[in-house]
Amino acid sequence: MNAASVRAAPETGALIELRDVTKTYGQGPATFLALRGVNLRIGAGEFVAIMGPSGSGKSTAMNILGCLDNPTSGAYLFRGMHVENLTRNQRALLRRYYLGFVFQGFNLLARTTALENVELPLVYRGEPRAARHAKARTALDAVGLRQWEHHTPAELSGGQQQRVAIARAIVTDPTILLADEPTGNLDSQRSHEIMDLLAALNGDRGITVLMVTHEPGMARYAKRIIRFVDGQVDSDHHNGENA
Amino acid sequence: MFWSSILLALRAIRRNLLRSFLTILGIVIGVSAVITMVTLGNGATRAVADQISSLGSNLIMVRPGKRLGPGRDEAGSPNFKARDAEAITTQIGSLNAIAPVASKSVTVVYAARNWSTTVTGSTNAYFTAGNWRLADGRVFTGTEQRAGKAVCVIGATVRKELFGGQPPLGDELRIKNFACEVIGLLQSKGQSAMGMDQDDIIVIPLRTLQRRLTGTQDVNTLMVSVQDGGDTSRIMADLRLLMRERRKIGANEDDNFSILDTRQIAEAMTGTTKVLTMLLGAVAAVSLLVGGIGIMNIMLVSVTERTREIGIRLAIGALEREVLLQFLVEAVALSALGGIVGIILAMLASLGLAKVMQVPYIFDPSINLLSFVFSAAIGVVFGYFPARRAARLDPIEALRHE
Numbered sequence: 001m002n003a004a005s006v007r008a009a010p011e012t013g014a015l016i017e018l019r020d021v022t023k024t025y026g027q028g029p030a031t032f033l034a035l036r037g038v039n040l041r042i043g044a045g046e047f048v049a050i051m052g053p054s055g056s057g058k059s060t061a062m063n064i065l066g067c068l069d070n071p072t073s074g075a076y077l078f079r080g081m082h083v084e085n086l087t088r089n090q091r092a093l094l095r096r097y098y099l100g101f102v103f104q105g106f107n108l109l110a111r112t113t114a115l116e117n118v119e120l121p122l123v124y125r126g127e128p129r130a131a132r133h134a135k136a137r138t139a140l141d142a143v144g145l146r147q148w149e150h151h152t153p154a155e156l157s158g159g160q161q162q163r164v165a166i167a168r169a170i171v172t173d174p175t176i177l178l179a180d181e182p183t184g185n186l187d188s189q190r191s192h193e194i195m196d197l198l199a200a201l202n203g204d205r206g207i208t209v210l211m212v213t214h215e216p217g218m219a220r221y222a223k224r225i226i227r228f229v230d231g232q233v234d235s236d237h238h239n240g241e242n243a
Numbered sequence: 244m245f246w247s248s249i250l251l252a253l254r255a256i257r258r259n260l261l262r263s264f265l266t267i268l269g270i271v272i273g274v275s276a277v278i279t280m281v282t283l284g285n286g287a288t289r290a291v292a293d294q295i296s297s298l299g300s301n302l303i304m305v306r307p308g309k310r311l312g313p314g315r316d317e318a319g320s321p322n323f324k325a326r327d328a329e330a331i332t333t334q335i336g337s338l339n340a341i342a343p344v345a346s347k348s349v350t351v352v353y354a355a356r357n358w359s360t361t362v363t364g365s366t367n368a369y370f371t372a373g374n375w376r377l378a379d380g381r382v383f384t385g386t387e388q389r390a391g392k393a394v395c396v397i398g399a400t401v402r403k404e405l406f407g408g409q410p411p412l413g414d415e416l417r418i419k420n421f422a423c424e425v426i427g428l429l430q431s432k433g434q435s436a437m438g439m440d441q442d443d444i445i446v447i448p449l450r451t452l453q454r455r456l457t458g459t460q461d462v463n464t465l466m467v468s469v470q471d472g473g474d475t476s477r478i479m480a481d482l483r484l485l486m487r488e489r490r491k492i493g494a495n496e497d498d499n500f501s502i503l504d505t506r507q508i509a510e511a512m513t514g515t516t517k518v519l520t521m522l523l524g525a526v527a528a529v530s531l532l533v534g535g536i537g538i539m540n541i542m543l544v545s546v547t548e549r550t551r552e553i554g555i556r557l558a559i560g561a562l563e564r565e566v567l568l569q570f571l572v573e574a575v576a577l578s579a580l581g582g583i584v585g586i587i588l589a590m591l592a593s594l595g596l597a598k599v600m601q602v603p604y605i606f607d608p609s610i611n612l613l614s615f616v617f618s619a620a621i622g623v624v625f626g627y628f629p630a631r632r633a634a635r636l637d638p639i640e641a642l643r644h645e
């Protein structure tokens with residue numbers, strides 16, 4: 001499989017769909033069922049918040065949706081294409097061309113400037129230097145950190161680091177942006193700045209945003225809220241409706 | 244993909260300067276130690292070989308006692324006489340020169356200066372057999388040799404120590420209690436690697452030495468120079484038979500003298516320095532190994548941070564093989580740089596030390612290549628394999644690594 005075959009995925013119905021997805025961790029008596037039959041359909045352009053108590057399987061679901069992990073059983077369709085049984089390399093290519101990630105812990109490369117962090121995904125896409133720099137600067141502009149491009153993570157605040165991470169996630173123009181508790185390490189004011197940024201990316205650029213949070217204040221930015229309990233979808237409703 | 248891996252590798256090296264520096268340092272020390280030791284050892288071996296060949300090719304030494312060198316058994320081994328040399332001259336063919344040699348340590352005096360040295364008594368054959376050339380003056384006349392006249396031929400060191408810049412020819416120096424005219428000056432053979440100064444020499448007629456210094460008819464060594472193309476081993480066998488007969492050794496008695504040719508002496512001496520070279524090389528190889536373990540240590544210490552780095556790269560879409568290529572390039576670049584710096588450092592150190600130790604500098608391509616390849620291999624093994632383990636993790640697992 002190469003990049004072209006990933007790109008050629010047919011476009012039908014929902015952007016992504018989970019069908020009866022389960023995920024087990026461990027073996028033998030230590031087996032733990034983290035997801036117990038999850039069904040989900042998410043369309044292009046949605047802004048979804050996934051909520052739920054700690055240990056309910058939110059991150060597990062995000063990792064599967066983000067092609068970082070395969071489900072134990074069930075199907076995962078990305079643009080109608082089955083991706084649940086893809087190899088490591090095939091999943092890597094899907095991530096490279098369609099997905100952007102934002103983690104709770106930022107996960108920037110240490111001692112590496114903001115600009116180099118942001119252009120890293122473009123290096124793996126094989127883009128030439130000039131294009132890399134132009135796109136990385138545009139992305140840093142979008143998160144309001146253009147003048148910080150030569151600073152390393154150690155020289156940036158938590159909020160700034162998370163914005164660099166968002167710039168890195170969107171520099172490739174991903175179809176979906178996945179964020180697992182992006183504001184979990186930030187104070188309330190920085191959190192709202194990050195949420196404003198995600199909302200703008202969704203509203204202005206039409207990027208589908210999937211976000212895990214357990215703060216209701218943050219979930220309010222989303223258009224749809226999915227609640228996980230015990231490895232299952234407990235409720236799924238548009239923001240403002242009652243569960 | 245290849246170029247982007249190189250780009251990322253160079254960035255990683257720049258990003259971790261201290262770690263990169265320590266890695267390079269370990270290799271530099273190991274590589275330069277090995278190369279320097281082996282190069283100096285080779286130089287010493289060469290120096291010994293040169294010194295022996297300066298004795299003259301095709302040289303055979305006959306000495307009393309069963310063995311040459313320390314512990315040689317002199318009991319019941321009478322010295323030779325000048326007549327033994329004459330007998331060899333008349334009975335054995337294909338020879339260039341036969342020199343009976345006796346010597347004595349003395350202090351020689353000229354004007355207010357004195358100098359302790361060894362006086363050698365022999366005939367003109369000594370100069371032929373020992374490969375000596377005259378720088379000035381002449382050798383002995385037949386009368387001087389027969390009558391035991393007080394004349395001498397001196398080496399460059401004796402000339403320097405006693406005469407300084409003055410011309411020595413025609414002057415008289417005092418050996419013990421007799422005055423001796425300097426009639427010839429030998430060309431310098433130079434300092435030898437064994438710490439012996441070959442130019443520290445005074446040659447007088449054998450007769451003169453026996454009469455005025457030793458007071459005996461004894462000869463310590465017979466130097467026999469074989470003609471080019473002469474059959475050295477046959478001559479050695481003939482010499483042995485002749486000496487056994489002259490020394491009246493019974494059929495079932497052992498020789499009480501030894502016969503050695505230059506090749507055997509050379510083998511004995513260079514053999515020693517070769518063993519020494521190997522020993523030094525082995526010690527240095529241990530330091531290369533220690534350098535390698537240092538690198539391994541550095542790489543393993545950084546594996547936590549690098550595992551997270553690998554997790555980040557995998558999460559944003561890097562393929563396992565791209566990550567591995569980056570780490571491979573990084574490891575090879577570091578160890579190759581260390582190897583090159585080590586080779587340069589070794590070259591400088593060997594040149595300097597060779598000068599101090601007065602041995603020739605001989606560039607040995609194979610040891611340079613070997614050390615370089617070994618250092619590169621260490622870098623690859625210790626830089627690459629920890630990374631390979633990390634790159635095989637799931638991205639999520641690698642990211643979670645603390």
Ligand SMILES: Nc1ncnc2c1ncn2[C@@H]1O[C@H](COP(=O)(O)OP(=O)(O)O)[C@@H](O)[C@H]1O
Nearest residue numbers: 025026032034053054055056057058059060061
């Ligand atoms: N790699 C793993 N190995 C074993 N158990 C795991 C692993 N990852 C998650 N779990 C378990 O699966 C359950 C769901 O985890 P997770 O999806 O991280 O929950 P959430 O993100 O909703 O807090 C938890 O009980 C957790 O302990």
Ligand SMILES: [Mg+2]
Nearest residue numbers: 058059060180
């Ligand atoms: Mg979680």
